[in-house]
Amino acid sequence: MTRAILAILRRDLAISLRAGGGAGIGAIFFLSVVMVVPFAIGPDQKLLSQIGPAILWVGALLASLLGLERIFGADAEDGSLDLLLLSPLPLEIAAFSKALAHWCATGLPLVIVAPLLGLLLGVEMKGLGAVTLMLLIGTPAIAFLGLIGAALAASLPRAGLLIAVLIVPFTIPVLIFGTAATAAAITEASPFGTAFKFLCALLLFSAVIGPVAAAAALRIGRGA
Template sequence: MKALFLRDLRLGLSGGAPLALVFFLAVVATMPFALGPDMRLLARLGPAILWIGALLSTLLTLDRLFQADREDGTLDLLVASGHSLPLVVLVKVLAHWVATGLPLALGLPFLGLVLGMEPTAIAASMLTFVVGTPAITLIGAVGAAVAVALPRGSLLVSVLVLPLALPVLIFGTSAAYGALSDPAPFAAPFAILAALTLFSGVLGPLAAAAALRSAGD
């Protein structure tokens, strides 16, 4: 599992991770041009802009989560290896998140300053990113596993994952906005966001493993 994690992490850092980060920067950086120079408006919409950018950036890389392994035969070896397939999926998801989701969270403070966000909003958004973005990757793993054997599966991944990831987007932005007004509103949506990640961490690998076995058959 350690070798699999390091392999996927290396492939992610040299493959789609830089593209996802550049896309995230581009989405956030273009918002001031679309919304105008009103810094109060940008600061108020900042958490939503950041979360939308993170969601779209993650969707951009999910189609390669299993597709490359299927093309070179690695996926068949993993399925037939006798190792727990849900555990294999979980390790691959963790490597994907470290390569793509974690850099988005680390780059958030700079983009928060670009949007004129307050330090409290930046800190809250960064915390919600660390807790919430793994859920998007876990949900995306299910969509990627379903589409792995289908032609033009990359388009299907986005169609499948986007509606399922909306609760993560909703509670992530709600928690960030709650931190601006009073500490109390932050706790409830943040707890739900954490619960979504934990629930996805249990159900996502099981569903993705079942889809991969079905694709192999």
Template structure:
């Protein structure tokens, strides 16, 4: 499992489909929003948590089609399916590699980009907490979508259409945690909902993704 994880991390970095692309897109979204809505500090502070979450969500979405695509193209996915490692374990490792190369860097740079959006002082901690808790769900849900569309030509658009509705609950509760934290309100309810979504996705979706992959590989 460790060897598979290290292989996927190397592929993500070399292929340029994860780390650099996601960070660049996140930065572009954060820079363009003040240019579009104006430099008013009060308005930027109000929308900053939602904008940061939307930027992180879309940045994660960019690299989803590469989770299984490279393995499908070179035949590695067929070999992995016959390996002693269960397919659920393979899917989990793929999701973890995606999170480490895309989700975790976004969590790290989010406070710095929050400065560009005039994020209130109390919001920096909660934007990190919400992204750290919610971004694994984005990777796991995205892995399920990638399993559904693996092998399809130009499946990136279909993948986006399938995954975006599933991302909505994570986006809503993640942005709400950051917003309430920035405004000094209680965050327990949206935080627990966000944690429930993430833990539920991590616990259940690898089995669904593995079942879909077995069907696609027949």
């Protein structure tokens, strides 16, 4: 089973890293969102550094929603999704590995560039560490939740915007506890542990419910 999971991971990563795979686009979009904010609210360095972590969170959320349709869209087109459905590997495990591969290709770059973008916004060192760590936990949770939307719309053409609309309400808890834990780590005004533990719990919860619901949606969508 481990070999099958590794095979899916390697294949999906190879596909997204080659030309036209779109692995780096999310990070570039993230940069664009963060760059637009100072133009919208003015070059007030103090204000920017204050709301910087929040901007990074919103940008990362939007960038994570961007590529979701790629998880199953291409596979549904070329028929490899049907092979996954027929394979002895449980579909839940396959969906889990596909989400993991998607996160490695699109989510991890966001986490890596987040501290650099934080510097642009003038976030202090402590804040940079906090927001990066929280994004490292929060973005996979968003990817697992997004997996459900991707599976629901797998058979639909031009599903990108629909998936984003479906998934945003479900990502609100991640955003709430992610920003709260970040703020707690920076200001130390409120207990850091509570929000951080809730964020971790959300990651575990979405890592279970996302693949299960996505597998159900895929089976149903393919008439199995």
